[in-house]
Amino acid sequence: MLPKSHRLHLDKDIKTLFAKGKGVFDVCAGFKYRRNGLSESRFAVVVGLKVSKSAVVRNRVRRIIREIIRLRLDQIKPGFDVMMLVRKEAIGKTFAELEQHIVTGFKKGGLL
RNA sequence: AUGGAAUGUCGGAUGACUACGUUUUCCGCAAGGAAUGCGAGGAAAGUCCGAACACCCUGUGUGUCGCAAGGCACACGGAAAAAGGAAAGCCGUUAACGACGGCCAGGCAUAAGAAUCAGGCAUCGAGGCGUUGGAGAAAUUCGCGCUUUGGCUCCGGACUCAAAACCUAGGGAAAGUACCACAGAGACAAUACUAUCCCACGUCGCUCCUCACGGAGCUAUGGGGGAGAAACGUGAAAAGUGACGCGAUGUCCGUAAGGGCUACGCGUUUCGUCUCGCGGUAACGCGAUGACGUGGCAAACCCUUUCCGGUGCAAGAACAAAUUUGGUAGUUCGCUAGAGCCCCGAAGCAAUUCAGGGACCAGAGAGAUUGUCAUCUCGUCCGAUUUAACGUCGGACCAGACAAAAUUCGGCUUACAGACAUUUCCAUGGAC
RNA sequence: GGGCCGUUAGCGCAGUUGGUAGCGCGUUUCCAUGGCAUGGAAAAGGUCAUCGGUUCGAAUCCGAUACGGUCCA
Numbered sequence: 001m002l003p004k005s006h007r008l009h010l011d012k013d014i015k016t017l018f019a020k021g022k023g024v025f026d027v028c029a030g031f032k033y034r035r036n037g038l039s040e041s042r043f044a045v046v047v048g049l050k051v052s053k054s055a056v057v058r059n060r061v062r063r064i065i066r067e068i069i070r071l072r073l074d075q076i077k078p079g080f081d082v083m084m085l086v087r088k089e090a091i092g093k094t095f096a097e098l099e100q101h102i103v104t105g106f107k108k109g110g111l112l
Numbered sequence: 113a114u115g116g117a118a119u120g121u122c123g124g125a126u127g128a129c130u131a132c133g134u135u136u137u138c139c140g141c142a143a144g145g146a147a148u149g150c151g152a153g154g155a156a157a158g159u160c161c162g163a164a165c166a167c168c169c170u171g172u173g174u175g176u177c178g179c180a181a182g183g184c185a186c187a188c189g190g191a192a193a194a195a196g197g198a199a200a201g202c203c204g205u206u207a208a209c210g211a212c213g214g215c216c217a218g219g220c221a222u223a224a225g226a227a228u229c230a231g232g233c234a235u236c237g238a239g240g241c242g243u244u245g246g247a248g249a250a251a252u253u254c255g256c257g258c259u260u261u262g263g264c265u266c267c268g269g270a271c272u273c274a275a276a277a278c279c280u281a282g283g284g285a286a287a288g289u290a291c292c293a294c295a296g297a298g299a300c301a302a303u304a305c306u307a308u309c310c311c312a313c314g315u316c317g318c319u320c321c322u323c324a325c326g327g328a329g330c331u332a333u334g335g336g337g338g339a340g341a342a343a344c345g346u347g348a349a350a351a352g353u354g355a356c357g358c359g360a361u362g363u364c365c366g367u368a369a370g371g372g373c374u375a376c377g378c379g380u381u382u383c384g385u386c387u388c389g390c391g392g393u394a395a396c397g398c399g400a401u402g403a404c405g406u407g408g409c410a411a412a413c414c415c416u417u418u419c420c421g422g423u424g425c426a427a428g429a430a431c432a433a434a435u436u437u438g439g440u441a442g443u444u445c446g447c448u449a450g451a452g453c454c455c456c457g458a459a460g461c462a463a464u465u466c467a468g469g470g471a472c473c474a475g476a477g478a479g480a481u482u483g484u485c486a487u488c489u490c491g492u493c494c495g496a497u498u499u500a501a502c503g504u505c506g507g508a509c510c511a512g513a514c515a516a517a518a519u520u521c522g523g524c525u526u527a528c529a530g531a532c533a534u535u536u537c538c539a540u541g542g543a544c
Numbered sequence: 545g546g547g548c549c550g551u552u553a554g555c556g557c558a559g560u561u562g563g564u565a566g567c568g569c570g571u572u573u574c575c576a577u578g579g580c581a582u583g584g585a586a587a588a589g590g591u592c593a594u595c596g597g598u599u600c601g602a603a604u605c606c607g608a609u610a611c612g613g614u615c616c617a
Contacts, residue, residue: 002131002132003131003132007478008478014478044478046478054515054516055157055515055516056515056516059516063482063483064482064483066131066132066482066483067130067131067482067483067484068483070130070131070483071131071483095483095484
């Protein structure tokens with residue numbers, strides 16, 4: 001789990017991010033990002049009901065992605081709101097496989 | 113012994129680094145930091161029921177404010193009425209329940225067995241007739257054929273009674289309404305409609321008599337009255353319980369004596385309902401006497417009895433920006449010491465209750481309980497050894513099922529790799 | 545957390561007081577045309593989502609389950 005200062009949890013922040021943020025998408029996961037004007041970057045991970053019906057599967061994917069972000073907090077540029085959007089193909093992937101996808105995605109978006 | 117069913121218990125362990133949530137302690141003015149402990153389930157799931165708790169509504173009473181209308185506070189309650197919903201054998205358990213326990217009734221529902229009935233190239237016995245058979249002097253006896261009849265025999269059949277386990281939304285059909293397809297005369301107090309026949313009447317047409325009005329006859333047709341195949345059969349169900357006995361005035365066989373069959377009546381008994389007595393807390397059971405004989409369906413409407421005020425932690429309480437009040441965003445509380453858990457004892461057939469002791473055992477909020485590994489067992493697969501199995505050795509995969517709290521409990525339902533235990537039941541094999 | 549609805553032929557849908565499961569499109573075969581389309585004739589295709597119950601009889605009534613959809617805040 002991320003420290004509280006790095007979590008994106010207010011409803012209005014999420015809505016503006018959805019409306020105005022830029023997106024980068026991949027086979028198994030994508031993300032939207034936007035400058036927030038703060039000194040820290042904030043993250044949210046979304047795994048919808050359409051990805052899997054089982055709460056166990058959804059939680060497993062969410063935890064792995066959060067851990068990937070946590071290990072690179074010092075490398076990611078500060079001052080962004082980021083929302084990870086997970087797709088069906090992420091189910092069953094290991095830690096190393098997901099890491100590759102997300103790191104290349106972040107480089108593409110200019111966050112790394 | 114193996115496999116299955118039922119019930120119950122469990123459903124990885126230890127360690128390293130790391131992240132997050134949180135308890136306690138310490139440091140710090142504060143922000144925060146350090147140490148330490150704890151951190152998903154038997155179903156956390158589905159949401160089919162029930163409660164706790166909170167607020168609202170409403171009734172009554174008391175107090176208080178007000179000139180009054182009325183307001184406010186507290187206490188007790190959800191009465192009555194309407195609508196809607198729920199429950200439904202009895203007794204108990206429970207905070208409550210549609211849950212649970214025990215019992216009753218019915219089903220399963222028949223089997224084994226028993227009673228009764230009808231039967232048989234079965235079998236055993238008895239009688240009658242015949243006999244050109246055998247034995248004997250004869251009475252008689254043995255045999256053969258036909259026939260009648262009997263049975264604590266045998267065989268299969270019909271009907272009734274009839275166990276455990278298991279299952280049951282298990283009040284009322286004698287308050288009323290509706291429905292019961294097809295078939296059938298008729299589906300609940302039924303006999304219709306119709307072929308056919310008879311009776312009287314009307315109408316059209318034809319023939320005959322009459323100058324004509326009109327009359328007679330015949331055919332066809334119409335509606336009315338009566339007879340009628342007719343209770344066989346149909347159907348899931350048919351006017352009402354099934355069985356046995358006795359008796360024709362009916363009918364059949366017979367020359368007759370007599371015998372068979374059936375209707376109907378009477379009698380006995382079974383079933384059901386009512387009444388009475390006894391037993392049981394009760395559901396109900398047993399018995400008696402007399403009367404009666406009522407189709408099914410209420411998981412169709414309905415009737416009877418009992419219960420339910422509404423909304424739900426997104427309830428609600430406090431603080432409270434931009435923006436003064438109110439309130440919104442937001443923050444905090446509600447939020448985990450509990451109808452809870454473990455151990456032991458007592459009461460009770462049991463559900464369960466009571467007493468004693470012990471520990472503190474998740475509390476998130478876009479939602480923590482992690483990520484990466486190591487070791488060990490369990491398990492799965494492969495190979496070798498072995499007739500085979502067990503076992504042993506080696507190798508590979510390496511915890512691998514269903515599934516994750518969201519106010520909290522009690523049930524129910526559903527999902528579940530594998531392991532263990534129990535007793536009963538079932539199947540197969542082995543031993544005695 | 546709570547409320548409501550649906551599941552019938554390959555697809556879209558009917559099916560009333562419980563009594564022989566239907567319609568349209570599609571599919572297959574035949575006719576018609578030199579051939580295709582249109583047209584005409586015929587046929588096949590159903591565990592009525594699953595399981596259990598009530599009933600003489602269930603797509604229909606009742607209960608449970610599965611899957612799908614939708615609404616409230």
